[in-house]
Amino acid sequence: MNDGETPDNGKPAKSLRDEFVDRRPTINDVARLTGVSKKTVSRVINKSPAVKENTREEILRVMHEIGYAPDPQARGLAFRRSFLIGMIYDNPNPQYVVNMQQGLLDGMRSTGFELVVHPCDRASPTFLEDVRNFVERQKLYGVILTPSVSEDERVPPILRQIGCEFIRIASVSLDEPEHMIVSHDHLGGAAAGRHLAELGHTRIGFISGRESFRSSHERRRGLERALGEAGLTLDDDLVVQGAYTFESGYDCARDLLQRPVRPTAIFAANDEMAAGVLQAARSLDIRVPDQLSVVGYDNFQLAERLWPRLTTVHTPTREIGRRASTKLVNPQSAAEIEQQDPRALPSLVVRDTTAPPT
Structure with a gap:
């Protein structure tokens, strides 16, 4: 039934706006009525490209219908973030770094986001300060943490404190599922x-x-x-x-x-x-x-x-990187990928260096 139609009892059908006669709608209301997360609504408000077009249209429709207007001050804070994703690594293997970068870029293609790579030394006494300075200086939207940085439990609280999204890539699960890609x-x-x-x-x-x-x-x-x-x-x-x-x-x-x-x-x-x-x-x-x-x-x-x-x-490694950046910038697509193929698993490749013992 469309808004404005009259039901069988003769009374006008309620519109979504009727729920908010006595109070102002909030971003939580928009998320509830559209069936998406608050984070996705925020992305639409801030014109992030990391939202599917049909989802964006539905969120904008509901916002208009219930009369929701974002808090200008809060929106101003959001706009201080850029469309940059950081990759933070402390890994001695250059091939790993290259493969991971390729995968991250695969997942970011056509999203409007760009990648900034930051090597660090986890053993340095200024390591945590370096991470914070990198994120704040670049005004990063989010970061991908690769091993062994991803395994350092001191890093996620810093990112949460400064409002930076993050994904941890690790050999075992160390965090809530929305923050993890596991290599098993x-x-x-x-x-x-x-x-x-x-x-x-x-x-x-x-x-x-x-x-x-x-x-x-x-x-x-x-x-x-x-x-x-x-x-x-x-x-x-x-x-x-x-x-x-x-x-x-x-x-x-x-x-x-x-x-x-x-x-x-x-x-x-x-x-x-x-x-x-x-x-x-x-x-x-x-x-x-x-x-x-x-x-x-x-x-x-x-x-x-x-x-x-x-x-x-x-x-x-490249597929793990693709999943990590997709999960960061487009969680809905990442969820669909994980439903189809929940794990990117290691596998044995037999060549010429193994044989029965003599």
Whole structure:
């Protein structure tokens, strides 16, 4: 029934405006009557491009019908924000940074938002001040936090305090779902462990990444789970601390491979360290995969270009980035993507560096 029509009881139909005879409508009323979030209404008020056209039209229609007018002072505060999205990272791997940037830009395409990239040092005493200054100086609409910045529980309260939207990318869920994209690294670690166990390896070395990165712990957790399911255990004596760099992979591998009883397989927590393992094996005249199997993690371009070509765990970094920026600037589209394919999961890519032990 259209507004103004008369129902069967002979009384005029109520319009939406009738509800607000005795009070002023609020932004919460607009959200309730249109069935969207307050945040989406705010985006329409501030002319953000990150709202579907049919949703925008419905919100504007309801605003007009109930006589809602935004508070000019509050709107002025909102306009101090720009159409800039920040990416904050503390990651030693340049390929990760490039892939993540590409994914973020994929999700921001045709939204009017632009990307600003900010490297930082989480170990610096001025780290938190640097994050705050970056957000406030650029007047950012929102930020994408990548590991290990995303794992620092001191950062989200700062962003909430200054009114900046944010998404955290991490290997496990650390926040409310609307603020998280999870990479499920334990599943990748399990895939690597399962592959090596199925090949018949029982003495498996693990080169972990930086201690401050949750991903390293999650990849080990998955490895241990898969080995446990195969009736095996990860020997603590065969676990060495790397730093997600080629050099650390090389040094750790030489340590493992010069033991009296060396491992028959090594799982390195990223491809850079796995490349170091291959170099260490070559320097010790150990043939891969005949005498040593090697598995990496990430599946960056490096994995395909190494010789032998590296067996590794593929992390859909670009897709994770796309989902993160989409979730930040267009939550409705992100929800539809997650309903169709709820998780961007790691998967094993078998190439030439793994074989049964001899």
